[in-house]
Amino acid sequence: MIKDIIANKKLIAKLARNDFKQKFAGSTLGVIWAFVQPVVTVLVYWIVFDKALNAGTQGTKAGIEAPFVLWLSAGIVPWFYFSEVLSAGTIVLLEYNYLVKKVVFPINVLPIVKAVSSLFVHGFFVLFTLLVYFLYGYGFSPYIFQVIYYSVAMLALAIGIIYLASALCVFFRDMAQLVNIFLQVGVWATPIMWNFDGMRADGRIPNWLAYILELNPMYYITSGYRDSIINHIGFWTRPVLTAYFWALALVVFALGTHVFKKLQSQFADVL
Template sequence: MIKDILTNKKLIQKLAKNDFKQKFAGSTLGVIWAFVQPIITILVYWIVFDKALNQGTQGTKAGISAPFVLWLSAGIVPWFYFSEVLSAGTVVLHEYNYLVKKVVFPINVLPVVKAVSSLFVHGFFVLFTLLVYLLYRFPITPYILQALYYSCAMMVLTIGLIYLTSSLCVFFKDMAQLVNILLQVGIWATPIMWNFDAMVDKIPNWLSIVLQLNPMYYITSGYRDSFIGQIGFWEKPGLTLYFWCFTIVIFLLGTHVFKKLQPQFADAL
């Protein structure tokens, strides 16, 4: 599967570019909507949690505090990518059913196309977040480069999940609705709007462990470590090892299920 992805990397790049353009084809503002909606979402959460609920500054394990909007942005930007790719990737085989039915087309690259397509917007928001930090005159350190590592880690996790959910969605169409529900729950189960470090002493130990088993906890906290906390991923060896073990298992499971069901895709669609 990985060999096929590398062999068809030019095809993936071309399809990803077209996929990005087609998302907003026909709308007046076009691709601008890809950037407007997440920005509005951040503004809404900022007004509700910071201005209305008076969250103020948020601290990290390293003892560094940051204004709520900076703390929120660092955690929610990776979630935007994860939720968009998983939601769109689950139905990718239905969306590209005309390619799935072509015998000579390498359909195992389609889940990767969705992951690459959303990188355009994700890259923009990482730079946008960096700009906001500069406007707030928040110190930028070399740890910011870790965002590249966490982006790659999130991408591998997401692709593995898409291989699994997209293949199952061909035969169980309710999978798309189930994924959307899990994403709605996941955004609150992941410490994005609330500070896990501040709450860890107030929740049962078993719940704290369960929340940290969420692989997106590793990603969102990693982005905050890069932008705010100045903590290297190598300083969290246990959590890093767990994340990659989980991700590799999901990737192997997803690709195995995809390859096993692939001969039946054309008939089912």
């Protein structure tokens, strides 16, 4: 399957661009809407938590007091991408059922199309977060380039999940609703809007619960974005967590692609 993906990279790039444009076809502002909604979401959270609830600055594990809007943005930007890819990727075979029914079309590239399509907005919001970072007076750091590594890690995890979810969704349409519920719970199980490191440091989270929460692979990603942008900590300083994440991502990818290939011959008949 990896060979098929590499062989069809031009097709994937073309379909990803078309997919991105098609989401907002017919609207007056077009693709601008793809960037408006996440910006509004960040502003709402910032007003509620920082202004209304007086969240102020957030202490990080590196001992840095970061402005809440910067701390929030560094954590929520990867979650925007992850949730978008899982929601759209789960129903990709239903959405492109006319391509699935074509005998000669390589349908195993369709989940990749959704993953690549969502990268356009994700790249914009990484730059948006860095702009906020510089506006608050923080200088340049080479650790910022680690965002690329964590983006690739998140992409690898997401692709494995959507291969599995999209294959099952063909036969079990409620899978899309289950994924949405999973994302609703996951956003609060991931330290995006609450300070995991601060709560663990002052004893509000017991060690056993902290270890369980660290099993969430998106903890590794959101913490990694904050390490790159705010804390200036290298991913190599957390070898155990890094090894765990990649082992999990590879298992999920192997499982997802295996299930997809096993069920692939039946997709056209069911759709």
